[in-house]
Amino acid sequence: MTVTPIGVDHVALNVSDVPAAIDFYTNVLGLEIDGTRPDFGIAGAWLDAGGQQVHLIELPVPPKMGQHLALLYDDLDAVVVALRAKGVELADPSVSGANRRQTFVTDPSGNDVELHQRPRP
Secondary structure, three states, X not given: OOOOOOOOOEEEEXXXXXXXXXXXXXXXXXXXXXXXXXXXXOOEEEEEEOOEEEEEEEOOOOOOOOOOEEEEOOOHHHHHXXXXXXXXXXXXXXXXXXXXXXXXXXXXXXXXXXEEEOOOO
8 A cells, every 4th residue: 555645635834823713714815714613722713714724723823934825726816905905015026936826925823825827727
């Protein structure tokens, strides 16, 4: 048997303020709250990101060393326009590979979030 994953189930992010992080990821970036998270005895939330989950955990945020979460969007230009209309500061998208584009935002806890667009089929 080979060890081959079939996908990513979830990514966990440490955040300093769960309500602020929920607001950012849902109202700014468009994720949805998944209310099935059990009580683990620590503040947190589960969010749906198009079939995969982002788990927010209220714990100290590690120093930035290149780690980031990348969210995939169909129309990155439209996303940039919408986010700027909400007052979010972000750079114009840049090329990140063959027909791939990206830009970055920072969540309220200081985590970098890549906004990514792949080539359309």
